[in-house]
Amino acid sequence: MEHGGRNKFRTALATPRGGMKVGKLHQGRNIMKRLSTLALTTMSLLLLGVVLLAGDAIAQQKSLKEQLVGTWIYVSSTSTRADGSKTDRPNLKGIVIYTSDGHFAFVSVRADLPKLANPDRARATAEEAQAVVAGSIAYYGTYSINEVDKVITPKVEGSTFANMIGTDQKRIITSLTADELKFTNPRTSSGETLEIVWKRAK
Numbered sequence: 001m002e003h004g005g006r007n008k009f010r011t012a013l014a015t016p017r018g019g020m021k022v023g024k025l026h027q028g029r030n031i032m033k034r035l036s037t038l039a040l041t042t043m044s045l046l047l048l049g050v051v052l053l054a055g056d057a058i059a060q061q062k063s064l065k066e067q068l069v070g071t072w073i074y075v076s077s078t079s080t081r082a083d084g085s086k087t088d089r090p091n092l093k094g095i096v097i098y099t100s101d102g103h104f105a106f107v108s109v110r111a112d113l114p115k116l117a118n119p120d121r122a123r124a125t126a127e128e129a130q131a132v133v134a135g136s137i138a139y140y141g142t143y144s145i146n147e148v149d150k151v152i153t154p155k156v157e158g159s160t161f162a163n164m165i166g167t168d169q170k171r172i173i174t175s176l177t178a179d180e181l182k183f184t185n186p187r188t189s190s191g192e193t194l195e196i197v198w199k200r201a202k
Contacts, residue, residue, distance in 0.1 A: 064176070065145045068152070069100045072181050072198035074108065080193040096198065104143045104154055110135035137161055150176075152183065163189070 074094030079087045094108035113135050116124045124132070139159035145152055152171040156164045174195070175182040181198040188194050 064147045064150060064173070065100075067176055067178075068098050068145065068173075068181070071095065071097050071201040073201050075180075075197040075199050077194060077196040079188075080195070082191060094196075095201075098143065102142050102144065103140070105138075105140040106154070107138040108136065133160075139164055150174075161189075 072095065074092060074096075077089045077092065079089060081087075091111040092108060093111050094106075096104065096106045098104050114128060114131055116128050118124065137160055139154075139156050139161070141155045141157035143152055143154045150173040152173065154169040154171065156167050156169060159165050170186060171183040172186060173181070173183045179200045181200070183196060183198075185194040185196070
């Protein structure tokens with residue numbers, strides 16, 4: 001009995017120690033699992049960052065023409081006279097389209113153009129016709145781009161302002177992002193410098 005009691009006592013003392021070893025082993029495994037998960041998550045985020053950076057690099061490598069192609073909606077414009085005075089041009093609506101095969105179309109109209117009294121536009125009064133001519137312009141044709149100087153050269157093939165037909169225009173790009181285009185017409189028919197801001201159509 002004495003020896004049996006001693007054995008039980010020894011077993012009782014040894015059991016918690018074994019349990020503690022097993023518990024530490026499980027704890028170590030849990031820590032390793034957490035570290036592995038953290039490592040995998042970190043690697044995934046790093047790979048995602050590399051992919052995004054690669055996408056930005058590819059976008060930045062696009063030519064000026066590739067970035068320009070598309071439909072742009074008028075946002076605002078500022079006219080600068082020879083004396084340096086500036087005038088904003090409110091109440092305008094407009095659109096310019098550049099195709100990948102080198103064609104373009106441009107339309108600009110005042111938002112407050114008066115309606116004609118006669119439904120036949122060929123019978124507009126002198127005042128109505130003058131308002132339409134002064135408040136709107138449209139032209140189309142082909143274009144080329146100087147990638148170095150960032151200059152668009154529209155070659156006008158047709159226009160509501162016949163004086164433009166057959167001419168080469170000049171538009172200097174001052175800013176171009178994925179969603180915004182700014183260019184300057186260095187000399188309009190009235191002798192002013194015109195800067196126009198566009199947003200890409202969605």
